[in-house]
Amino acid sequence: MHSSLQVYNSLTRQQEVFKPVNPPYVGMYVCGPTVYGLSHIGHARCYITFDVIQRYLKHLGYQVRYVRNITDVGHLERDGDEGEDKIAKQAQLEKLEPMEVVQRYMNSFHNDMALLNVQPPSIEPQASGHIPEQIQIIQQIIDQGLAYESNGSVYFNITAYEKKREYGKLSGRNIHDLLAGTRVLAGQSEKKFPLDFALWKKANKTHIMRWPSPWGEGFPGWHIECTALATKYLGPYFDIHGGGIDLLFPHHECEIAQSQAVQSTTLAKYWLHNNLVMIHDHKMSKSLGNFITLEELFQGIHPLLSQAYSPMVLRFFVLQAHYRSTLSFSNEALQASEKGYLKLINGLRVVKKMSYTPSNLGNPNPDAISQIEQYVASCYQAINDDFNTAKLIAELFQLLRFIYALEYKQIDFYKLGKTTFELLKKTYILFVEDILGLQEHCKAAPQEFLSVILKMYAQAKQQKNYEQIDLLRAELKKLNIMLHDTARGVDWSYI
RNA sequence: GGUCGCGUGGCCGAGUGGCUAGGCAAGGGUCUGCAAAACCCCCUACGGUGGUUCGAAUCCACUCGCGACCUCCA
Known part of the structure; x- marks a missing residue:
């Protein structure tokens, strides 16, 4: 295939x-x-x-x-x-x-x-x-x-x-x-x-x-x-x-x-x-003494770091380059990786709970279907090409665009058809989670608690109780969680 | 000195002859109670010089700069 x-x-x-x-x-x-x-x-x-x-x-x-x-x-x-x-x-x-x-x-x-x-x-x-x-x-x-x-x-x-x-x-x-x-x-x-x-x-x-x-x-x-x-x-x-x-x-x-x-x-x-991780144009190594330990990275306790970075951010950072190329380390590069990682992983959350729910029975759009099939094929081509995870991640971001288009009702499910939708969902989850090994890094609160909070938020929203809403937002922000409104109601994301 | 590799837009980083990734940042906009998220637009680069070619980031030559290994290092 x-x-x-x-x-x-x-x-x-x-x-x-x-x-x-x-x-x-x-x-x-x-x-x-x-x-x-x-x-x-x-x-x-x-x-x-x-x-x-x-x-x-x-x-x-x-x-x-x-x-x-x-x-x-x-x-x-x-x-x-x-x-x-x-x-x-x-x-x-x-x-x-x-x-x-x-x-x-x-x-x-x-x-x-x-x-x-x-x-x-x-x-x-x-x-x-x-x-x-x-x-x-x-x-x-x-x-x-x-x-x-x-x-x-x-x-x-x-x-x-x-x-x-x-x-x-x-x-x-x-x-x-x-x-x-x-x-x-x-x-x-x-x-x-x-x-x-x-x-x-x-x-x-x-x-x-x-x-x-x-x-x-x-x-x-x-x-x-x-x-x-x-x-x-x-x-x-x-x-x-x-x-x-x-x-x-x-x-x-x-x-x-x-x-x-x-x-x-x-x-x-x-x-x-x-290949090696470079820092200030030199190989990071024990003998040169220019290394940052994983402990220091995860806790943010190193002069070169402006904050702590989660292990998953490092994993994403590493996989965004091809393994046979040198990879330049910097605080700035990690900041970019953190944003990119969150985007990819929020998409994973969204697509995992998504199911095929067409609003009506319109005709599928051949162009959209063909595009998704091509991106999926590109994912396999990338990983098959000497494990080019950099290319693979680029393709996953393309698939992510379709995921959000569905989530925000910019495109209806019927335009993809069930088969293509399932292909999209399956491929994204497979590569992000199973092959790249990226997972949600925040274990801020169990899903049950979050859904209670989301209900409170939705209720306050109905009553236009903005004081209550702002309070909920502020508290959850401390846990690196952002509440927001979508075309499908209230949801949350990692920030 | 020997062997090998690299130089891509503000940053990270794919890409080996035409279709000019992707992420982040910056700027503008849509949406929104304010936001956020998402989306749209914008920014279009390949160290330098010459050559090959209809056409080069991509091939060749020269040149500048950087690195890895030759000792321990993932």
């Missing part, structure tokens, strides 16, 4: 028709957070993006297994022997057990994701719970002759790997170019070659997080965790691997190398990367 889904594959650098490896099943792996701090807007963009992708794949009828890991070990501050484990470092700062740090920020992450209406993944494995699996893969890489032990640590042997496979395909690099930009760091003496990366690191005496291994006590390298977890739960070759574009190199490149080494696959068929 609709054009088929196409996705941009970073591995081939082109848009391809999406064909699952083993339909109707779809396996998707997304790199999750390292839980040593609060999540920020950049994290939100990534997980909202893949949430929508996951939702749409389900809508298409695929049985999706979505795996998103929690990195709680092995992620070092820097490369080389001097790097400190992020979790361990934070544990020292907060005077907590490492696993206490992990639990704290994992809880916070889950809370943020729930507020953003990001559906939980099917499986959310923690790296620390899968040490044996990681050791096993490392051993397999050694057995292939593609890794070596050095002073209790194990490194991936790029030189040996290059003789069998090509390193750098995903990021479009070659060893020569990479070497040109390599700084010779002190403490890399354990490596045979500068581009070799750690699979297992020996724990020094003070290192808290340590596990026994064939190479002594230590901990796994960062890249091996994703290869191990993805393979365990999705098999050696699955459909989609996602993450932020900043992970493309070296992280994802290394994942592919590890997978090629032991199972001769690129791990995933399609590699998808979301």
Whole structure:
């Protein structure tokens, strides 16, 4: 019925028709957070993006297994022997057990994701719970002759790997170019070659997080965790691997190398990367320190913010751009998104309670019907075009015009006919609520209370009791609800 | 230095050869007890220079500016 889904594959650098490896099943792996701090807007963009992708794949009828890991070990501050484990470092700062740090920020992450209406993944494995699996893969890489032990640590042997496979395909690099930009760091003496990366690191005496291994006590390298977890739960070759574009190199490149080494696959068929959130023309990131945490955003406690913004406003803001474009963050942009979100979501309320009620039996208007059908088709074309949610939202605003035209009796239902009306209603709800995952952000009052108030308002209106009306309006305004008169009587909206 | 990408109206942001998204803001109007919501009108842009073409924001060349990755980062 609709054009088929196409996705941009970073591995081939082109848009391809999406064909699952083993339909109707779809396996998707997304790199999750390292839980040593609060999540920020950049994290939100990534997980909202893949949430929508996951939702749409389900809508298409695929049985999706979505795996998103929690990195709680092995992620070092820097490369080389001097790097400190992020979790361990934070544990020292907060005077907590490492696993206490992990639990704290994992809880916070889950809370943020729930507020953003990001559906939980099917499986959310923690790296620390899968040490044996990681050791096993490392051993397999050694057995292939593609890794070596050095002073209790194990490194991936790029030189040996290059003789069998090509390193750098995903990021479009070659060893020569990479070497040109390599700084010779002190403490890399354990490596045979500068581009070799750690699979297992020996724990020094003070290192808290340590596990026994064939190479002594230590901990796994960062890249091996994703290869191990993805393979365990999705098999050696699955459909989609996602993450932020900043992970493309070296992280994802290394994942592919590890997978090629032991199972001769690129791990995933399609590699998808979301672009970054920019702030003042620079990437928002932990290392630059220019990030705004989700907590700060939702509470409005940051110098750059003039007010608090609801999670749904952020979700709308993110989805108004295509996921592969950079997105410039500013207070002004969020203000615009808040208005746009409210418009879209008030429309959702209106259309949900709307039913086909023609005033008479006139003839349908072919032009109106054709227009709606075209907008509906455009919605599918947009989402099928590499998840172009920006375009999709534009089309939804077009459908919204018809919804209000019906609501305000500028057009009668009979002009659309029941079939087209139902198509309009169904499509709008489907995309806004189910696929984009936007929902009403205000839970100001239960519907029952609101309807009582609306009755009081209508009564006062009849009696022209303007004092009473103004009072009701003023009180509800405090709850971000606006009462207003429509062609169909009294109604309310979020403001 | 290497690799890659971007520059769209006041802001955010779609758009890869003709049909010139969308949201917000600004201005005007309809409606209204006053409003709000909604609707209508208005504002019509593609860093610069040159080229290809009947025709370019869209292709090519040069140029200016910005960014990402090459170290941790969603």
